[in-house]
Amino acid sequence: MNPIRIDLYSDTKSRPTPAMRRAMADAEVGDEQSWEDPTVNLLCEMVCTLLEKEAALFLPSGTMCNMIGFAAHCRPGDEVILDRTAHPIHAEGGGPAVHAGVMLSMLEGRRGIFTAEQLRAALKSPSVKLPPQRLVSIEQTSNTGGGSVWPLATIREVAAVAHEHGLSVHMDGARLLNAVVASGVPARDYAAPCDSVWIDLSKGLGCPVGAVLAGDRDFMDEAWRLKHRFGGAMRQAGIVAAAGVYALEHHVERLAEDHANAKALAVGLADVPGLALDVGEVETNMVFFDVAGTGLSAAQLGDRLLAEGLRIGGRDGTRMRAVTHLDVTRAQIDKAVQIVRRVVREQR
Numbered sequence: 001m002n003p004i005r006i007d008l009y010s011d012t013k014s015r016p017t018p019a020m021r022r023a024m025a026d027a028e029v030g031d032e033q034s035w036e037d038p039t040v041n042l043l044c045e046m047v048c049t050l051l052e053k054e055a056a057l058f059l060p061s062g063t064m065c066n067m068i069g070f071a072a073h074c075r076p077g078d079e080v081i082l083d084r085t086a087h088p089i090h091a092e093g094g095g096p097a098v099h100a101g102v103m104l105s106m107l108e109g110r111r112g113i114f115t116a117e118q119l120r121a122a123l124k125s126p127s128v129k130l131p132p133q134r135l136v137s138i139e140q141t142s143n144t145g146g147g148s149v150w151p152l153a154t155i156r157e158v159a160a161v162a163h164e165h166g167l168s169v170h171m172d173g174a175r176l177l178n179a180v181v182a183s184g185v186p187a188r189d190y191a192a193p194c195d196s197v198w199i200d201l202s203k204g205l206g207c208p209v210g211a212v213l214a215g216d217r218d219f220m221d222e223a224w225r226l227k228h229r230f231g232g233a234m235r236q237a238g239i240v241a242a243a244g245v246y247a248l249e250h251h252v253e254r255l256a257e258d259h260a261n262a263k264a265l266a267v268g269l270a271d272v273p274g275l276a277l278d279v280g281e282v283e284t285n286m287v288f289f290d291v292a293g294t295g296l297s298a299a300q301l302g303d304r305l306l307a308e309g310l311r312i313g314g315r316d317g318t319r320m321r322a323v324t325h326l327d328v329t330r331a332q333i334d335k336a337v338q339i340v341r342r343v344v345r346e347q348r
């Protein structure tokens, strides 16, 4: 039996629902590499409509969306400008260096969000001595920034500065739909200033696999070549794409429940002596908190919680991250707060 009863480690831990599995089993399929899979084609059309882009590509993972995005926009030696907390820097196995050969220039944003002024200050006059600055990448929502939502105005300002200087803009939209549900801003508005944008199906949307990258026709033609080169072209992929179609129809609006649960969790944890967190900073489905005041490290507290059947992420230092998702109920949130409170009290 799985000893983890409440899993707040990540929204990747959600499992496909019975209805999603039925949609997968019933999917019409064909050879995806020849655009003959009707379910993959439907999913791509849905994402084109959602993001108001010309073309879209079904890929196995968000990591591959970032790598293809970087490689399609840049040549080796080019520079990508992104926040210092960005996922490709910390969680993609060095992929930007290996697969796109790019230099990374990091900005010090606030909760993963940098400003147009910061971008402008990082731009340099072209010189043969410098790596050509080619791409700006933004993460909506910012994961390590705390699930923070990039304001639409900031995205527009950053993109305007980038475009003015001939740089393209890529959006890592792993949790773009969380931002949409939290803010009420349509996905197409967030996507409009960006030259490429992708959404993850395997995070809050609850699919077992997949992500969809979108952009204009020329960019996506190049992306398609890279998908093939990286070994991401599939065959009867409609079986997995069907989960994405199902999720876009049934699992978007419900993200509001995850956000409400995250808020409730934050309120509960903020009341536990020894934990530090700002409830006002919880905008979507992530709750970051600091455990220094308990006398335990994040790893130590994490292990003690795990022994009680509750999994919360955090191995380094004293910062922990709890993420709500489809498989987490309000009752589990209340239980999770009780467990944390008891474990921390026993330590003190």
Ligand SMILES: *Cc1c(COP(=O)(O)O)cnc(C)c1O
Pocket: 060, 061, 062, 063, 064, 066, 087, 088, 139, 141, 142, 143, 172, 174, 175, 200, 202, 203, 210, 211
């Ligand atoms: C999870 C994640 C990715 C990578 O997506 P996978 O589907 O896990 O490969 C990229 N960016 C962010 C912000 C993420 O949270």
